[in-house]
Amino acid sequence: MATSVLICDDSKLARRQLARSLPEDWDIKVEFAENGYDCIDKIKSLMPEVLFLDLNMPQMDGYEVLEAINEQGLNVLTVVVSGDIQPNAHERVRELGAIDFIKKPCDSKKLAEIIEHHGIRDKAIRESLVHKLGEQLDSELRDVYQELTNVAMGQAGDLLARLLNVFVKLPIPNVNVLEVSELHMALQSIDSSVSTSGVCQGFIGGGVSGEALLIINDSSFKEIASLMNYTGELNDKVELELLMDISNILIGAILTGLSRQLDMPFSQGHPVVLGQHGDVAELVKANKGRWQRTLAIEISYGIEHHNINCDLMLLFTEDSLKTLKYKVAYLLEE
Incomplete structure (x- = not known):
């Protein structure tokens, strides 16, 4: 049976161009929507399985359609097709449930890769993806995870501040359920233009497991060494030791903070070096087999008046979501 596909774009040219870019050997029935309101009406009446959605439209834009x-x-499985390629746009549409993002003008090869990667030609896989989308975090649960992380993050920042005698800038944690391809995109958005080093450490406890991933800009090591009163020559061995020291502080403290709030002790595995002096894309490519669908909590630490930046991501396995939701249920009770 043909797969029902809906293309929504306010440009007739863009709609036709995207339709022509879809794989010729994919058995599909294509319908078109001219704006956001038309899109919602046709999703209800036609019940398409796949939606290709433009973001920038008058009256009701793509973000509002996703909402x-x-x-x-x-x-409906939604792939966003837009000329807005800034990382914040990618992040926002993922939060709203889009399974992927492709920039305009639409490239048929890239489109085919996305379709193949998500397996959306296969009806069983499409149904599985729709089911998973139904498990996305609701706003209340995201707020709870965010607040739990805020507390734990503050404890980790305090330890780092005391060790280095500095003021640590604490961000608002970013909480999302991500597929491995989306995690790849999120990690690359950290900063693909700089050299980085990374370490990963597994943890497990009470039906919850995952990995903590720390990525540090290589430009930070000189100032970290200075703040830790290291006066020798910096080399790969010294930088690796500094990386391990910072990761032990931040990962250990934040897991301890979460453990206390959840009343769930975590056992930590041995840290594993993901790589040194490469870009984020290389780290991800070399290690993408380690991560699948995951609850990802991202924290970007900075230190005032110093060129020190590091990103910490807590990656909980999909199997952990049910247990975590149960553990925090009492926090949602009124």
Whole structure:
């Protein structure tokens, strides 16, 4: 049976161009929507399985369409197609439930890769993806995870501040359920233009497991060494020791903070070096087999008046989501 596909774009040219870019050997039935309101109406009436959605449209834009899909419980796999390629746009559409993002003008090869990667030609896989989208974090649960992380993050920042005698800038944690391809994109958005080093450490406890990933800009090591009163020559061995020291502080403290709040002790594995002096894309490519669908909590630490930047991501396994939700249920009770 042909796969039902809906293309929504306010440009007739863009709609036709995207339709021509879809794989010729994919058995599909294509319908078109001219704006966001038309899109929602046709999702309800036609019940398409796949939606290709533009972001920048008058009256009701793509973000509002994604919000309406969530609010009204409409079941459709959405790939965003837009000229807005800034990382914040990618992040926002993922939060709203889009499974992927492709920039305009649409490239048929890249489009085919996305379709192949998500397996959306296969009806069983499409149904599985729709089911998983239904498990995305609701706003209340995201707020709870964010607040738990805020407390634990503050404890980790305090330890780092005391060790280095500095003021640590604490961000608002970013909490999302991500597929491995989306995690790849999120990590690359950290900063693909700089050299980085990374370490990963597994943890497990009470039906919850995952990995903590720390990525540090290589430009930070000189100032970290200075703040730790190291006066010798910096080399790969010394920088690795500094990386391990910082990761032990931040990862250990934040897991301890979460453990206390969840009343769930975590056992930590041995840290594993993901790589040194490479870009984030290389770290991800070399280690992408380690991560699948995951609850990802991202924290970007900075130190005032110093060129020190590091990103910490807590990656909880998909199997941990049910246990975590149960553990924090009492926090949602009124």
